[in-house]
Amino acid sequence: MHESKTSRTGKPRLKAPKSPNGQKTxxxxxxxxxxxxxxxxxxxxxxxxxxxxxxxxxxxxxxxxxxxxxxxxxxxxxxxxxxxxxxxxxxxxxxxxxxxxxxxxxxxxxxxxxxxxxxxxxxxxxxxxxxxxxxxxxxxxxxxxxxxxxxxxxxxxxxxxxxxxxxxxxxxxxxxxxxxxxxxxxxxxxxxxxxxxxxxxxxxxxxxxxxxxxxxxxxxxxxNARLPQTYFNGLLQGLQNSFIYDRLIISWVDDLPQPEMAAEVVDFLIRFEEVDWALCAGVYNNNLILSLRAAVSDAQAGDLLSKVVGKLGRAGGHDRRAGGLIPLASVSESAIEGIQSELRKRLLKAMHIEECRGQRLVSKRDILQNLHT
Ligand SMILES: [Mn+2]
The missing domain is CATH 3.90.1640.10 (inorganic pyrophosphatase (n-terminal core))
Incomplete structure (x- = not known):
């Protein structure tokens, strides 16, 4: 066991100096x-x-x-x-x-x-x-x-x-x-x-x-932390306003009870077996809060969302999870709709999905029919 160790290139491998007790210094x-x-x-x-x-x-x-x-x-x-x-x-x-x-x-x-x-x-x-x-x-x-x-x-x-x-x-x-x-x-x-x-x-x-x-x-x-009533309200809003575009689902929440709710909605939606991507965009304090998830590997979600958002705001994250924020100049219905449609357009383009009318996750008829008054 006295032969000197060499690396694959044949050069002697540089060893970290050792202290007297044999550990790396x-x-x-x-x-x-x-x-x-x-x-x-x-x-x-x-x-x-x-x-x-x-x-x-x-x-x-x-x-x-x-x-x-x-x-x-x-x-x-x-x-x-x-x-x-x-x-x-x-x-x-x-x-x-x-x-x-x-x-x-x-x-x-x-x-x-x-x-x-x-x-x-x-x-x-x-x-x-x-x-x-x-x-x-x-x-x-x-x-x-x-x-x-x-x-x-x-x-x-x-x-x-x-x-x-x-x-x-x-x-x-x-x-x-x-x-x-x-x-x-x-x-x-x-x-x-x-x-x-x-x-x-x-x-x-x-x-x-x-x-x-x-x-x-x-x-x-x-x-298993206990959940406030606003959580269920936010989740219901998200589910009622979820639209499917090919392998992508987008959920719009007009009134997020708290900013992290966007991530909670999207963590739930990404489990939908028909999609590979889920985005939730919700309004909180004059900002559109974005959360993106991918169910496929090598998705580079952080890079994708940051390109999609561009100069509208900021975004970043990991391979399969990303977040972002777009400041809203106005929270009027038309201003929000304008940003939503721009965001949807950019996202579909980035994901190579043809512009199409989104299909609701839960149909309007079902939403109305299920209401017990
Ligand atoms: Mn971390």
């Missing part, structure tokens, strides 16, 4: 480089995308714990916009996650900001230009402006940012307590939900590591 690991960047700051704040989801919440919690355990530096978790999906609210409440609203923050001297599950200048934040961003840790396809950031770990092949954060904790021999393990596990579960092929070996390792540590009772209570 510290600076070879990403988590060490991450921690080294933060060592001299007095405080670290964690930020993420607007309407934080379980993956971003779990990631912020995991990194805060890592920073606390390894550097002893105080941290704070922030919230940009609302958390409105019932499951996500249950996660915040049941796991008692303290979040500082981003608009109430003034950055302090000697403070570092770490962005997770998102990238700067993707139009998904309300951060000023003065944010002292030091590190970005993410897995989204949508490219951000990463110039001048000291530490960047963006891995597009990963199912969840929580998996990446879990790998940092493991590298540093930090075992999460049951609260943190629950958050990380739920974060990964929601990202991989329904599309297991998006999972990488890093995600698998994290899931196996976290599962025995997580509180399964809390997980169940988060997954």
């Amino acid at each position: 510290s600076m070879a690991r990403r988590s060490d480089r991450f921690l080294a960047q933060l060592g001299n700051y007095k405080r670290v704040s964690l930020v993420t995308h607007v309407n934080p989801d379980p993956d971003s919440l779990g990631s912020m919690m995991g990194l805060a714990h890592l920073i606390d355990q390894k550097l002893g530096i105080p941290t704070r978790l922030t919230r940009d916009g609302l958390i409105s999906r019932a499951e996500n609210r249950a996660m915040v409440e049941l796991l008692d996650i303290e979040l500082v609203p981003i608009e109430s923050i003034t950055w302090e001297a000697d403070e570092a900001v770490v962005m997770v599950d998102s990238q700067p200048n993707t139009g998904r934040h309300h951060l000023g230009d003065d944010v002292p961003l030091v590190a970005v840790i993410d897995h989204h396809d949508t490219p951000g402006n990463l110039e001048d950031i000291d530490f960047v770990d963006v891995r597009r092949s990963l199912g969840a940012t929580c998996s990446l954060v879990t790998s940092y904790l493991r590298e540093q021999d930090i075992s999460p307590d049951s609260r943190l393990a629950t958050a990380l596990l739920y974060g990964i579960e929601t990202e991989l939900c329904g599309y297991p092929r998006e999972a990488s070996p890093v995600d698998d390792k994290a899931l196996i590591h976290l599962y025995p540590l997580a509180n399964k009772d809390l997980m169940a209570r988060i997954r």
